[in-house]
Amino acid sequence: xxxxxxxxxxxxxxxxxxxxxxxxxxxxxxxxxxxxxxxxxxxxxxxxxxxxxxxxxxxxxxxxxxxxxxxxxxxxxxxxxxxxxxxxxxxxxxxxxxxxxxxxxxxxxxxxxxxxxxxxxxxxxxxxxxxxxxxxxxxxxxxxxxxxxxxxxxxxxxxxxxxxxxxxxxxxxxxxxxxxxxxxxxxxxxxxxxxxxxxxxxxxxxxxxxxxxxxxxxxxxxxxxxxxxxxxxxxx
Numbered sequence: 076x077x078x079x080x081x082x083x084x085x086x087x088x089x090x091x092x093x094x095x096x097x098x099x100x101x102x103x104x105x106x107x108x109x110x111x112x113x114x115x116x117x118x119x120x121x122x123x124x125x126x127x128x129x130x131x132x133x134x135x136x137x138x139x140x141x142x143x144x145x146x147x148x149x150x151x152x153x154x155x156x157x158x159x160x161x162x163x164x165x166x167x168x169x170x171x172x173x174x175x176x177x178x179x180x181x182x183x184x185x186x187x188x189x190x191x192x193x194x195x196x197x198x199x200x201x202x203x204x205x206x207x208x209x210x211x212x213x214x215x216x217x218x219x220x221x222x223x224x225x226x227x228x229x230x231x232x233x234x235x236x237x238x239x240x241x242x243x244x245x246x247x248x249x250x251x252x253x254x255x256x257x258x259x260x261x262x263x264x265x266x267x268x269x270x271x272x273x274x275x276x277x278x279x280x281x282x283x284x285x286x287x288x289x290x291x292x293x294x295x296x297x298x299x300x301x302x303x304x305x306x307x308x309x310x311x
Contacts, residue, residue, distance in 0.1 A: 130207075136172070
C-alpha cells in the first residue's frame, strides 16, 4: 500500500493525488554510476499498482550493497514478529525500486518463498521475458479488502503479455489468499495477551508448515500415480 507519493514536489502533492484517485509513480533516483529503477504506477490510494517487466529492466537492485541495505530496512518494518513475509507486490528481479514500502505487504510466507505458488508465478514471468527481448509483461497487483485487524486478506495479480508493444492476448490472473500460517497465529495470540512472540517458536512453526506442505505435495503425487495405474496407465 502506498506510503505517499515520491514526487519531488513534496508530500502535499502525494496527498492531493491520493485524494483525487489519480495515478502516482514510484522509482528510486539513481546514484552516480547506477541506472534508474523501474517505475511502479499506483491508483486508488495505492490499493492497485502496475509495473512492466522487460528485458532491459531484468536486473535486481538487491545485488548491490545500497539496494540490499534499502530493501532489508524496508522489509524489517513490514514483517517483524508477524509470522509472515514481507512480500513484494512487484519483484525486485524486474528492477522494482528497493526500499519502497508501498511495494511491500505482510504476505503468506509459504506462498512467497521458494517452491510457493507466488514465487513460481514470478519465476515463470521472468523466464518468459528473459527468453525473448521482444516480450514484455505488464503486471497489476490489487490488494483485496482488509479483515477486522486491518490486514489485507489477499492479493490479486494480473499479468498481460506484449510482443513489440502489442498485446498478444495471453493473460494470467491469480488470487493469493493471505491465510494465516502457524507462526502468524502464534504471533497474533502472543500480542493479544500483551506479550512479545517467541522468535524461536515462530521459526520452528514456520519450518513445520513448510515440511507439512512438502508432505502434502508428495502425498498428492503418490495418489495421482496410483489412480493412473488403476485406470490402465491413462492420465485422469
